[in-house]
Amino acid sequence: MPEAEIGVFGGSGFYEWFGSGESITVSTPYGPPSGPITIADVAGRRVAFMARHGARHRIPPHLVNYRANVDAMHQLGVRRIIAPSAVGSLKTELRPGDLVIADQFIDRTHGRADTYFPGPEVVHVSAADPYCPQMRALAATVAGEQRLRFQPHGTVVVVQGPRFSSRAESRWYAGMGWDIIGMTQYPEVILARERELCYMNLSLVTDYDAGLEGAPEVGPVQAQDVMTVLAQNVARLRELLSALIPRIPQTPSCDCQSALAAARV
Numbered sequence: 001m002p003e004a005e006i007g008v009f010g011g012s013g014f015y016e017w018f019g020s021g022e023s024i025t026v027s028t029p030y031g032p033p034s035g036p037i038t039i040a041d042v043a044g045r046r047v048a049f050m051a052r053h054g055a056r057h058r059i060p061p062h063l064v065n066y067r068a069n070v071d072a073m074h075q076l077g078v079r080r081i082i083a084p085s086a087v088g089s090l091k092t093e094l095r096p097g098d099l100v101i102a103d104q105f106i107d108r109t110h111g112r113a114d115t116y117f118p119g120p121e122v123v124h125v126s127a128a129d130p131y132c133p134q135m136r137a138l139a140a141t142v143a144g145e146q147r148l149r150f151q152p153h154g155t156v157v158v159v160q161g162p163r164f165s166s167r168a169e170s171r172w173y174a175g176m177g178w179d180i181i182g183m184t185q186y187p188e189v190i191l192a193r194e195r196e197l198c199y200m201n202l203s204l205v206t207d208y209d210a211g212l213e214g215a216p217e218v219g220p221v222q223a224q225d226v227m228t229v230l231a232q233n234v235a236r237l238r239e240l241l242s243a244l245i246p247r248i249p250q251t252p253s254c255d256c257q258s259a260l261a262a263a264r265v
Contacts, residue, residue: 004039004048006245007078007197009069011085011184011204013230015051017238026072030113033068034059037076043246048076052085052184061161061183067113070191079257080135080198080248083188084237086230087156087180088164088209090173096229099143099150099240100180100203101136103129106157107186114187116194122265123194130189132198134254139200142244148236154179156203158186170210181209198256202240204233 010017021040026033038049050069053059073081087100094100117123140152157173159165161183165173173181180203192199206229 003077004046004073005077005079006042006045006248007048007050007073007076007081008241009081009083009188010049010051011083012053012057013086013227014084014234014237015053015055015057017049017241021049026075028068028071028075030067030071031065033072034064037072039076042242045245045248047245048073048078052083062109062112064184066188066191067116070188070195070197071116074195074197078197079252080132080200081192082135082200082202082241082244083185084202084204084241085182085184086206086226087182087203088207089205090157090170090178090181090209092208094151094179094205095149096205096207097149097233098205099148100154100156100205101139101143101150101152102156102180102185102201102203103131103133103136103153104155105130105185105189106155106176106178109158109160109186111160112187114190116191123260123263124265125190125193125259125263127190127193130193130199132200132252132254132256134252135198135200135248138247139202139240139244142240142247146236146240146243148240151179154203156180156182156185156201159183165210167210173209180205193256193259196257196259198252198254202237204230204237206230
């Protein structure tokens, strides 16, 4: 089986990347992943790409098989995962088209399979700093060089989906001081940590959540509007990834890849 060192999960609107590459199907003990994985060289680095929602966005966020997706990357030898996603803004200063490099999450999902250790082996993995600090810092450097509008940190609240927020929910999330809202970061980020993979999120703001109070009067978010913003910005996301990937150090300076060392009971 071909191997890769870096994995990319394409989020909404980002269903393919490489012009060419080898497409393979990986079987996992957790069922089928969202789809085939394409492997190609990016500036001399072997990169595996999978569309999180499937090639035609057939899988809603609450039904994505996150365990299978992460495990498939792990089987290929991937040690670092970059996870772009579409998000709504909970702050007026974060505008559609902005990029947020998340460093914290709030989990508001339910019923998702969120561990590789359901027993009898028990693991309590730390989620204090779930996103790889080394990769986040590098992404911020590259985004600055490309003159992107970005925020180098932020808290994403992850909701169950597939619906968008009510206005009351949106007011609550914004009032808590959280930055952005999405549907796919959990449990993906924690499953990557349980597999001892470095994980970084690149959140592309597509809308003001539920017509965020104080934001420009654009009305409540609609799926078609989200896809329009994504289509306008996915090329910039590809350029960021193409510049970022060759600069990822071969040797990590973080502790992501030893996350289980003190987690087992």
